């Protein structure tokens with residue numbers, strides 16, 4: 244029988260399409276932005292050159308305005324919807340028209356630190372591209388210093404309960420007939436509902452009609468939510484990028500002020516009523532009122548919070564396998580439905596490593612929970628946090644990468 248470590252390598256190699264890695268065969272057959280950053284971390288331990296190549300191929304899809312798309316459609320695949328023609332991306336490679344939480348700079352820093360000599364050249368080349376991407380967020384997604392998501396897919400947490408109220412306000416007129424593909428790969432009970440999907444597609448159509456003109460979308464897109472995932476990941480990514488720039492003697496002018504703005508910005512996400520970081524709808528001014536795993540990314544961003552720690556302790560006491568994507572005490576908690584309950588190993592890693600850096604013992608606890616989960620159940624997309632049962636896609640790149648880079 245092969246070890247988990249060998250199995251993890253096989254998952255990465257099996258999903259390698261030559262220069263970029265798909266998240267999983269069938270369900271996600273292209274290069275996804277934050278998945279790819281984790282793939283780079285996974286490769287780093289046994290093939291650093293391939294790790295750099297992963298990040299380079301991701302940044303090769305950067306648009307003229309600096310945006311780095313959430314999906315790069317390197318080749319046609321009829322098993323996925325919505326494909327390149329639905330998105331109408333305007334970059335150098337057929338792509339979606341939205342971005343995703345910026346994890347790449349942090350992974351670049353890890354790979355660089357493992358071998359600074361070999362990493363100096365690829366890092367110098369990546370630095371200005373990553374900086375332009377981060378500044379695209381600051382220019383087009385910033386609200387009171389926090390960073391907004393303009394599509395549930397941009398946040399990466401597709402059907403998180405925090406989007407419910409904003410999605411309900413959208414009347415998806417003109418969306419027309421379309422054929423979902425995700426539910427032919429994975430049981431529908433583990434995926435977003437049709438109600439949600441209609442609105443996802445409506446938002447894609449609006450963006451395409453506006454040719455992804457960010458000034459127009461800023462005015463017209465009804466979905467604009469200041470989000471802890473986007474804000475905490477950008478804050479962390481910008482800290483990591485500045486550290487790399489300083490070390491390599493590159494121009495980091497302005498970055499310290501940008502970090503200070505983001506530090507103030509994340510405090511605008513504090514919902515005092517529930518004592519937690521929360522999603523703030525910039526259109527309606529309302530809070531979601533729900534505690535999700537995104538709130539626990541504060542330590543990853545270097546932000547301390549005693550109140551958040553209390554919620555974490557309560558929630559970890561309710562589950563067996565890591566940080567659930569939604570609060571188990573929330574009435575809509577659904578242990579198998581994607582971002583409404585399941586435990587995601589890559590999220591556990593971001594949250595857990597942040598806690599470890601901050602000196603909180605809960606970080607090691609989350610790491611141990613994640614290790615046990617993957618030992619017992621292999622490398623799935625996500626898991627039931629109560630039973631550990633695997634859910635979603637199988638042979639999943641970022642879960643295998645978490646094994647290689649964090650828990651093994």
Ligand code: DGY
Nearest residue numbers: 313324325396401425
């Ligand atoms: C999907 O197709 O479900 C993806 O999550 C979009 O990024």
